Amino acid sequence: MEEQDKPLSLVLFSGTDDKLNAAAVLTVGAAAMGRPVNVFLQYYALDAFRAARIHGDHALSPEATAEQAPIVRAHPGQHWSELLRQAKDVGDVSIQACALSMDMFHLTRADLDPLVDGVEGVAAFMASAADGQVVFV
Amino acid sequence: MTTAQIDKTIDARGMACPGPLMNLIGAIRQGAVGDTFDVLSSDEGSKTDIPAWVAKAKHELVEVRPDEGYTHFVVRKVR
Numbered sequence: 001m002e003e004q005d006k007p008l009s010l011v012l013f014s015g016t017d018d019k020l021n022a023a024a025v026l027t028v029g030a031a032a033m034g035r036p037v038n039v040f041l042q043y044y045a046l047d048a049f050r051a052a053r054i055h056g057d058h059a060l061s062p063e064a065t066a067e068q069a070p071i072v073r074a075h076p077g078q079h080w081s082e083l084l085r086q087a088k089d090v091g092d093v094s095i096q097a098c099a100l101s102m103d104m105f106h107l108t109r110a111d112l113d114p115l116v117d118g119v120e121g122v123a124a125f126m127a128s129a130a131d132g133q134v135v136f137v
Numbered sequence: 138m139t140t141a142q143i144d145k146t147i148d149a150r151g152m153a154c155p156g157p158l159m160n161l162i163g164a165i166r167q168g169a170v171g172d173t174f175d176v177l178s179s180d181e182g183s184k185t186d187i188p189a190w191v192a193k194a195k196h197e198l199v200e201v202r203p204d205e206g207y208t209h210f211v212v213r214k215v216r
Contacts, residue, residue: 025154025155028155028159029155029186032155032158032159032162032190033189033190033193034193034194075153076151076153077153077154077156078153078156083155086159090159090162090163090166
């Protein structure tokens with residue numbers, strides 16, 4: 001299989017809007033170019049996908065300086081949830097919640113935004129990653 | 138001026154990357170084989186993204202033409 005056709009697997013750990021947006025851009029780009037994308041939501045990223053919070057303010061990562069933060073916030077790009085919706089529309093994108101993180105935050109499927117396709121364990125995620133890259137965000 | 142006949146103009150000026158590309162993909166999916174689209178984009182990423190996607194998706198990049206503060210990407214749906 002050509003490298004460009006292998007699945008791209010993203011582990012989303014951080015729950016800040018900047019990192020989620022960067023991950024969503026990678027997802028939509030890979031999906032548009034025909035690569036299957038597996039997204040695995042852990043910890044704070046999973047929390048950001050709660051249906052009640054997904055459009056809320058998820059702050060910025062600590063890397064954002066006082067000078068950079070207002071620039072990032074003012075940028076008129078699309079929300080990461082909209083980019084992910086587009087990615088699912090144009091390509092083969094699976095978004096799965098980490099079973100451990102679901103347990104940690106006492107979440108059920110009903111708590112999550114419909115963008116999330118299901119709940120799976122880490123072994124199932126690694127099986128779908130196969131021999132493609134795994135990127136941790 | 139382009140010589141290609143344009144069936145649909147997609148004005149994506151002001152949209153951030155990857156917005157213009159996503160608008161093109163949406164339009165191509167809804168269009169008919171042979172339709173020609175003119176994407177107007179001021180996003181720098183489009184200059185690499187649109188040719189890369191058109192090649193991957195096996196459509197035809199008819200023309201890339203700079204205009205004032207933006208670029209025209211003329212794309213024909215081939216399949």
